[in-house]
Amino acid sequence: MARVFEGKRIYLNDFVLPSQPRVVGKTFVDCEIVGPANMYFELDNSVDDVQPGLVDAVSLSGERQFYNGILFRNCKFRGCTFHRVTLFLELKEVLRIENLNWLNWISPMPPADLLTDQDKPSLIEDQSDQLPPETEEETPH
Numbered sequence: 001m002a003r004v005f006e007g008k009r010i011y012l013n014d015f016v017l018p019s020q021p022r023v024v025g026k027t028f029v030d031c032e033i034v035g036p037a038n039m040y041f042e043l044d045n046s047v048d049d050v051q052p053g054l055v056d057a058v059s060l061s062g063e064r065q066f067y068n069g070i071l072f073r074n075c076k077f078r079g080c081t082f083h084r085v086t087l088f089l090e091l092k093e094v095l096r097i098e099n100l101n102w103l104n105w106i107s108p109m110p111p112a113d114l115l116t117d118q119d120k121p122s123l124i125e126d127q128s129d130q131l132p133p134e135t136e137e138e139t140p141h
Contacts, residue, residue: 005031012037012085016070027076035084038069041093045072050102051081057103058086059094
């Protein structure tokens with residue numbers, strides 16, 4: 001199956017097998033992602049430049065296994081629209097994207113103190129270019 005889909009209308013219920021509802025390592029560019037479907041963004045997914053629409057979103061506690069939907073891992077969505085889907089997210093992803101205006105949160109938001117320091121999103125991912133240059137230390141001769 002292809003790894004990149006561009007300008008396609010993807011009916012999720014036809015896209016995955018009911019016995020293997022997983023999508024791994026795919027890129028979707030300017031696609032329409034159509035449900036009805038539950039989408040679980042499990043690990044290393046990115047969503048950029050989403051077109052207007054409204055998506056229901058649910059914050060998962062991480063205490064229970066997610067079973068009823070399609071699991072996405074290491075997928076990229078650029079310029080896509082989502083229709084009739086509910087997006088399920090882990091706690092550490094929720095705080096990173098909770099203010100996106102295209103998400104309609106239908107679950108309570110988790111309190112920020114539930115997250116460990118490792119789970120909290122980093123505001124600046126790579127700060128190496130913002131550090132002052134190292135100065136040479138004087139060494140006795």
